[in-house]
Amino acid sequence: MKKYLILEDGTVFRGDSVGATSISTGELVVTNNIGGLEQTITDQTYNDQIIVFIAPLINTIGMNRDDYESIALSCKGVIFNSIPVNQMNASNPSSLAHFLEKRHLPGITNINVQRLAAHIKKHGSMKASIMDTDDEHAIDQIRALVIPRDRVKTVSTKQPYPNPNVGFKIAVIDLGLKFSILRQLSIRKCDSVILPYNTSAEDIMELDPDAVLFTSGPGDPHEIPETITTCQQLEGKIPIMGIGLGHLVVALANGAEIERMRYGHHGSNVPTLEIATENIEFSNHNHNYAVAHSNMARTNFFITYRCVNDNVIEGLRHRSDPTMTVQFQPEAAPGTHDALYVFDEFIEMINSFKQGKQL
Numbered sequence: 078m079k080k081y082l083i084l085e086d087g088t089v090f091r092g093d094s095v096g097a098t099s100i101s102t103g104e105l106v107v108t109n110n111i112g113g114l115e116q117t118i119t120d121q122t123y124n125d126q127i128i129v130f131i132a133p134l135i136n137t138i139g140m141n142r143d144d145y146e147s148i149a150l151s152c153k154g155v156i157f158n159s160i161p162v163n164q165m166n167a168s169n170p171s172s173l174a175h176f177l178e179k180r181h182l183p184g185i186t187n188i189n190v191q192r193l194a195a196h197i198k199k200h201g202s203m204k205a206s207i208m209d210t211d212d213e214h215a216i217d218q219i220r221a222l223v224i225p226r227d228r229v230k231t232v233s234t235k236q237p238y239p240n241p242n243v244g245f246k247i248a249v250i251d252l253g254l255k256f257s258i259l260r261q262l263s264i265r266k267c268d269s270v271i272l273p274y275n276t277s278a279e280d281i282m283e284l285d286p287d288a289v290l291f292t293s294g295p296g297d298p299h300e301i302p303e304t305i306t307t308c309q310q311l312e313g314k315i316p317i318m319g320i321g322l323g324h325l326v327v328a329l330a331n332g333a334e335i336e337r338m339r340y341g342h343h344g345s346n347v348p349t350l351e352i353a354t355e356n357i358e359f360s361n362h363n364h365n366y367a368v369a370h371s372n373m374a375r376t377n378f379f380i381t382y383r384c385v386n387d388n389v390i391e392g393l394r395h396r397s398d399p400t401m402t403v404q405f406q407p408e409a410a411p412g413t414h415d416a417l418y419v420f421d422e423f424i425e426m427i428n429s430f431k432q433g434k435q436l
């Protein structure tokens with residue numbers, strides 16, 4: 078069955094349907110991930126987005142349940158250059174087609190993703206629809222569609238839940254977390270409690286945590302002013318780590334400004350420079366927003382990481398408070414594993430804060 082990817086500027090790409098046959102609209106993002114299909118599709122930072130995989134051929138062996146990063150899928154569709162024939166067979170329970178069909182996620186394969194990616198690079202990110210036809214009404218419909226502004230509310234947990242262990246107690250503020258953040262905390266024996274995005278500072282402190290972690294998540298950080306206020310109220314009182322959207326929240330809470338990028342960073346091989354060591358790491362990114370350089374000097378933060386390709390700010394550290402952030406995704410999933418040590422630095426920061434407090 079033929080399917081059409083229709084961009085809001087009227088450009089049309091035609092390919093073959095894979096997965097659910099429903100129609101869908103979202104913001105287009107182009108990822109350079111060549112593996113890690115499961116982790117990418119289930120990453121909630123892609124909420125309301127249509128993910129374009131730029132790799133020539135993807136997913137050769139089928140879906141692996143150990144690599145899921147959330148329970149419910151929240152992206153709006155997937156676009157491929159090509160996938161192996163056996164992955165198109167939905168009656169094979171481990172196939173990509175079966176996975177997409179069961180989760181009501183439409184996809185299109187046999188699309189010229191190189192041309193599509195070049196188009197996005199030239200014109201910037203835009204909305205698109207996966208449709209059965211390419212008539213003019215489809216384009217009008219896409220233009221009229223407003224991307225929701227409550228994406229964190231949609232994906233954040235509604236109720237607190239624990240991820241018990243025997244180490245530091247971490248209050249994890251779920252802005253759309255990936256399971257691998259919890260996996261990395263578990264490896265370090267953290268006794269985590271996962272809380273909704275709008276939990277107040279008072280309720281967080283009532284749990285007597287050793288640290289607070291604001292996770293990655295979808296959308297624009299300005300959409301969650303309550304989380305920014307909570308962060309302001311916690312600042313300096315307790316160690317804080319921000320990842321992805323959490324990094325942007327911490328930055329806004331401290332007077333930084335955020336800008337929308339032209340087409341963002343999406344993929345697991347983005348080179349990032351750690352300024353203190355001059356090490357270049359390849360890390361996993363999915364972001365359309367970034368902290369602006371313009372007024373950094375007026376904040377109390379210094380820049381710890383920047384992207385080698387375009388100088389985008391990728392990490393911050395407070396000059397005196399125990400607060401650290403990274404814009405990239407140190408939990409990887411999919412790789413590389415270059416930046417997993419960021420979680421060790423978080424634990425070290427908690428340790429030093431505790432020792433300082435005891436002195």
Ligand SMILES: NC(=O)CC[C@H](N)C(=O)O
Nearest residue numbers: 293294296321322365366
């Ligand atoms: N990696 C993330 O957490 C994404 C942050 C934010 N939604 C952005 O697009 O910039």
